[in-house]
Amino acid sequence: MAGSHAPTGPLSPFADPILAARLEALRQLADGLTDRVAVMDRELNVVYANDAAWGKSGKPPAGTKPAKCYESFVQKKDPCGTCPAESVFATGEVLTVSCNTSGDGTACGMHQAFPLVSSGGDVGSILVLFHKRPEPLGIPASLPQHQPGASRPERTASRLGDLVGASPAMNQLFEMIRLVADSSATVLIQGESGTGKELVARTIHQTSYRREKPFVVVDCGALPETLLESELFGHVKGAFTGAAGAKPGLFEEADGGTIFLDEIADTSPTFQAKLLRVLQEGEIKRVGGTQPIKIDVRVVSATNKDLTDLVKAKAFRQDLYYRLAVLPVHLPPLRERRADIPLLVEKFVGDSCQRHRQELRRVSEEAMCALTAAPWPGNVRELQHYIERAVVTTTHQELTCADLVAVGSHVEATDLRTVGRYAARQAERVRILQALQQTSGNRVKAARLLKISRASLYNKLHEFDIR
Ligand SMILES: Nc1ncnc2c1ncn2[C@@H]1O[C@H](COP(=O)(O)OP(=O)(O)OP(=O)(O)O)[C@@H](O)[C@H]1O
Known part of the structure; x- marks a missing residue:
C-alpha cells in the first residue's frame, strides 16, 4: 500500500505550483521506502507521510481533517513543548537533530528537516526524515531493497x-x-x-x-x-x-x-x-x-x-x-566546508600516486593544516590539481610544508603564457629530480644524462631549491 496525502484544506501550501511539484516528486520516491519520511506545513499538519512513517497506526481515512504530526507520530494530544523543526521555518536552514533511535531529544525521532521553498521564496513546508525505529532482535537492520545488476555506490559516513x-x-x-x-x-x-x-x-x-x-x-x-x-x-x-x-x-x-x-x-x-x-x-x-x-x-x-x-x-x-x-x-564553496579538505587531500594523494605509479605517500600534519586553511577560490578542482602537482614534482615519502611551498602558490595562473611557462618549469624540475634519482644523487652523472654542463645543473639546483 502506498503512502497518501492527507486532506489539506483551502489554505494548503501545495496550492503553490512549485511546492505541489516537489510534493509529487517526493511522494513518488518515498512511497516505496522503508525509511520514514513526512512533509509538514507551518501548522504542523501532516501534508504527506509514507507508509513507513504512519507505522502501525496506519494512515487516516480519506476525508478526515488534517492530522497533526504529534497526533500521528507520537499519539499525543498536544504539541511538543519545543519542536526543532520550527527553526527551519524561521531560518530556512537544513537541520540535523542528534538523538538516538528511540527519539530522545525529539519525541517523534526526527533526524533531519529540510526546508521546501515555495515559488515566493519562503519556507512553505518541511520535509522530515526520521531515525529508523529500533529493529526487533534477530531481524537485520535493513533488508536488501534492490534488484540484481550493477551495484549502487557504496555509502560510508564520509563517502x-x-x-x-x-x-x-x-x-x-x-x-x-x-x-x-x-x-x-x-x-x-x-x-x-x-x-x-x-x-x-x-x-x-x-x-x-x-x-x-x-x-x-x-x-x-x-x-x-x-x-x-x-x-x-x-x-x-x-x-x-x-x-x-x-x-x-x-x-x-x-x-x-x-x-x-x-x-x-x-x-x-x-x-x-x-x-x-x-x-x-x-x-x-x-x-x-x-x-x-x-x-x-x-x-x-x-x-x-x-x-x-x-x-x-x-x-x-x-x-x-x-x-x-x-x-x-x-x-x-570549499572554503565554507573545510572539514572536507583532509578527506579530499587523502583521496587525491591516493589517486595521484596510483596514476603515477608511486607508492602511497603521506601528508604531514603541518602540511594538512596549511592545506585546510588555504582559500581555494577554484574549489575542489583547484585542490585536486594542486595535489597532483605536489605528487608529481616532489619525491619525499611524506609531503611536507616545504614541498607544498616548492609546488608554488595554490592560486592557479589564468593566462595561457603564464600557464605554459609554469608547466615548462615544472617539467624541467621533475626531469632534474628524475636524473638525480637515476644517478643516486651523483651530480656529474646527472648533468651528463641531462646533456647540460655541470655549472648549469648547479644553477638549476639552486634555482629550483633542490638540495
Ligand atoms: N566531494 C568530492 N569528492 C571527490 N572528488 C570531488 C568532490 N567534489 C569535486 N571533486 C572532483 O573535483 C573535480 C571538479 O569537480 P566537478 O567537475 O564535478 O565540478 P563542477 O562544479 O561541475 O565544475 P564546473 O562548474 O567548472 O563545471 C572533479 O575531478 C571531481 O571529481
Whole structure:
C-alpha cells in the first residue's frame, strides 16, 4: 500500500505550483521506502507521510481533517513543548537533530528537516526524515531493497561512490542523494565552479535504478544555439546544409538514463522554450522533423550562476526554472566546508600516486593544516590539481610544508603564457629530480644524462631549491 496525502484544506501550501511539484516528486520516491519520511506545513499538519512513517497506526481515512504530526507520530494530544523543526521555518536552514533511535531529544525521532521553498521564496513546508525505529532482535537492520545488476555506490559516513566529505553540508547531500535517487524528478545543482556539481550528478545517476543506462553530459554553454539543438534533439536528413543523413540526438542516446545539462543558465530564450516543451511533454522532435519521439530520461542540470536572480532579471524563464528545480541542491564553496579538505587531500594523494605509479605517500600534519586553511577560490578542482602537482614534482615519502611551498602558490595562473611557462618549469624540475634519482644523487652523472654542463645543473639546483 502506498503512502497518501492527507486532506489539506483551502489554505494548503501545495496550492503553490512549485511546492505541489516537489510534493509529487517526493511522494513518488518515498512511497516505496522503508525509511520514514513526512512533509509538514507551518501548522504542523501532516501534508504527506509514507507508509513507513504512519507505522502501525496506519494512515487516516480519506476525508478526515488534517492530522497533526504529534497526533500521528507520537499519539499525543498536544504539541511538543519545543519542536526543532520550527527553526527551519524561521531560518530556512537544513537541520540535523542528534538523538538516538528511540527519539530522545525529539519525541517523534526526527533526524533531519529540510526546508521546501515555495515559488515566493519562503519556507512553505518541511520535509522530515526520521531515525529508523529500533529493529526487533534477530531481524537485520535493513533488508536488501534492490534488484540484481550493477551495484549502487557504496555509502560510508564520509563517502558516497566517488564523492567524499565530512562536513554537515556533504552529509546532508549524501542523505538527499540517497533519498532522491530513485525518483525521476529533475534536479538542479547550483554552486561555484569546481565544487563538484558534475560528480554529484553522476553519483545521483549511479545511485539510481537508471545506473546501467547512459549518463550523458552536455556542456550547454559551449555550443551555439542551433548546434546545441541538433546535438540534443538530433536532426532529420536534409534539416540543414550538411545534414546528409538523419542523426539521433543526445536525449535519445540517454534514453532510460540521465542527461546532465551543465551551464544551463547560458542557454538562449529560444532553446529554453524548446527544452521546456520537452520536459512538459516527455518527447522530442528532431530538428527539421515532425514526428514526436517519446523519451524516458532524467534531467539533472547545473549552473554556477544564481538562477533565481536570472529569473528575477527575466534572463531565464521562470516556468523552465520550476521544471528543472523540482529538487534543488546547493553545493557550498570549499572554503565554507573545510572539514572536507583532509578527506579530499587523502583521496587525491591516493589517486595521484596510483596514476603515477608511486607508492602511497603521506601528508604531514603541518602540511594538512596549511592545506585546510588555504582559500581555494577554484574549489575542489583547484585542490585536486594542486595535489597532483605536489605528487608529481616532489619525491619525499611524506609531503611536507616545504614541498607544498616548492609546488608554488595554490592560486592557479589564468593566462595561457603564464600557464605554459609554469608547466615548462615544472617539467624541467621533475626531469632534474628524475636524473638525480637515476644517478643516486651523483651530480656529474646527472648533468651528463641531462646533456647540460655541470655549472648549469648547479644553477638549476639552486634555482629550483633542490638540495
Ligand atoms: N566531494 C568530492 N569528492 C571527490 N572528488 C570531488 C568532490 N567534489 C569535486 N571533486 C572532483 O573535483 C573535480 C571538479 O569537480 P566537478 O567537475 O564535478 O565540478 P563542477 O562544479 O561541475 O565544475 P564546473 O562548474 O567548472 O563545471 C572533479 O575531478 C571531481 O571529481
